[in-house]
Amino acid sequence: MMTKTPGPVILLGPPGAGKGTVAKPLMATLNIPQISTGDLIRGNIARGTELGKQAKSVVEQGGLVSDGLVNDMVASRLAEGDTKRGYILDGFPRTLVQAQWLDRYFASSYGSLPVIVLSLAIPYNRLIQRTTGRRTCPNGHGYNIYSLPPKVADICDIDGLPLNRRADDVESVVEERLKKYDQETSPLVDYYRQTGRFAEINADQPVEQVTAACLAAIERLRA
Ligand code: AP5
Numbered sequence: 001m002m003t004k005t006p007g008p009v010i011l012l013g014p015p016g017a018g019k020g021t022v023a024k025p026l027m028a029t030l031n032i033p034q035i036s037t038g039d040l041i042r043g044n045i046a047r048g049t050e051l052g053k054q055a056k057s058v059v060e061q062g063g064l065v066s067d068g069l070v071n072d073m074v075a076s077r078l079a080e081g082d083t084k085r086g087y088i089l090d091g092f093p094r095t096l097v098q099a100q101w102l103d104r105y106f107a108s109s110y111g112s113l114p115v116i117v118l119s120l121a122i123p124y125n126r127l128i129q130r131t132t133g134r135r136t137c138p139n140g141h142g143y144n145i146y147s148l149p150p151k152v153a154d155i156c157d158i159d160g161l162p163l164n165r166r167a168d169d170v171e172s173v174v175e176e177r178l179k180k181y182d183q184e185t186s187p188l189v190d191y192y193r194q195t196g197r198f199a200e201i202n203a204d205q206p207v208e209q210v211t212a213a214c215l216a217a218i219e220r221l222r223a
Contacts, residue, residue: 004222006030006086007113008106010093012188013120015177016130018203018210019090021142022120025211026088030218033082036090040073041065042166060167062176064184067097075105086113094185099192116221117192118214120203124178131174135163197221 009026011019023034041059044052051073055065074092077083093099106112133146137156143149143163150156154163168177192198199217203210 004219005113006032006218007222008086008089008115009218010089010115010117010192011091011120012117012185012192013203014122014124014127014181014185015174016127016134017120017122018130018207019120021207022203022210022214023088023090025207026214029211029215030086030088032086032088034088034090035074035077035083035092037070037074037092037094038090040077041070044073060173062168062173062180064094064180067095067101070094071098071101074102078105093188096184096187096191099188113222114195114197116218117195117198118217119189119192119198119200120210121200122203126204127178128171128174131169131177132171134169135165137161137163 009030009032011023013019020034020036020038023036026032027034041052041055045056045059046052051069054069058065070092074089078087093102102115106115129146130144133144135143135145135150135154137143137159138161139156139159141156141158143156145153150163155161156163168174199221201210201213201217205213
């Protein structure tokens with residue numbers, strides 16, 4: 001159990017790398033919130049907000065929502081009271097513009113610890129199965145028809161509720177998302193590598209081992 005203040009942590013990684021999956025045990029162990037821009041955007045879409053209306057077709061086609069909208073959304077989430085000890089950014093930043101915005105945000109946040117960046121690395125050929133196989137219960141319990149199937153097809157083991165598949169988890173859209181990752185997000189690996197508070201994590205191993213590797217890296221980089 002880590003006793004130090006964890007501070008801000010970025011989880012970088014392509015679609016299906018396991019950012020959301022590993023964020024859950026990290027949150028529980030470090031006692032800090034996960035801020036997933038994908039979840040925030042999907043929440044806006046489900047509620048039919050103005051942001052959700054603007055984002056819906058972009059997300060469903062595997063594109064990226066505009067930097068301005070996403071940065072504003074993150075700014076209001078970071079202003080909530082539960083972020084003082086730190087937080088896990090999952091899926092943000094995703095472009096150089098977002099990373100530069102975040103740098104300015106940290107520079108203006110008095111007393112903020114420097115950010116730690118964990119890059120989840122996994123061969124590309126694993127990502128299609130991870131994304132197209134993903135199923136989620138309305139209460140957030142996650143499954144994968146290939147690696148973690150429910151006992152009864154399409155039904156949550158815990159709640160008995162029907163499982164959902166994300167609209168952007170069909171193969172053609174996943175390919176678009178991977179292309180966007182290559183073009184817009186993968187340059188951030190080098191951007192953050194130079195900061196000295198960066199670690200590459202092997203994400204092609206069981207979740208418990210990915211989690212342990214992340215915790216060890218945070219402990220080491222926060223020393
Ligand atoms: P978002 O929701 O962030 O999607 P993503 O980055 O494409 O990531 P995923 O949620 O697909 O994957 P993940 O890495 O979290 O994997 P997971 O843990 O679920 O974004 C969706 C969309 O919103 C974007 O395409 C864009 O349009 C928009 N958006 C979001 N942020 C934005 C931003 N900053 N700027 C602009 N637009 C933005 O795992 C996947 C599956 O693999 C699961 O089934 C899981 O069970 C399984 N799995 C995970 N880890 C393991 C393991 N170690 N072993 C075996 N199986 C595993």
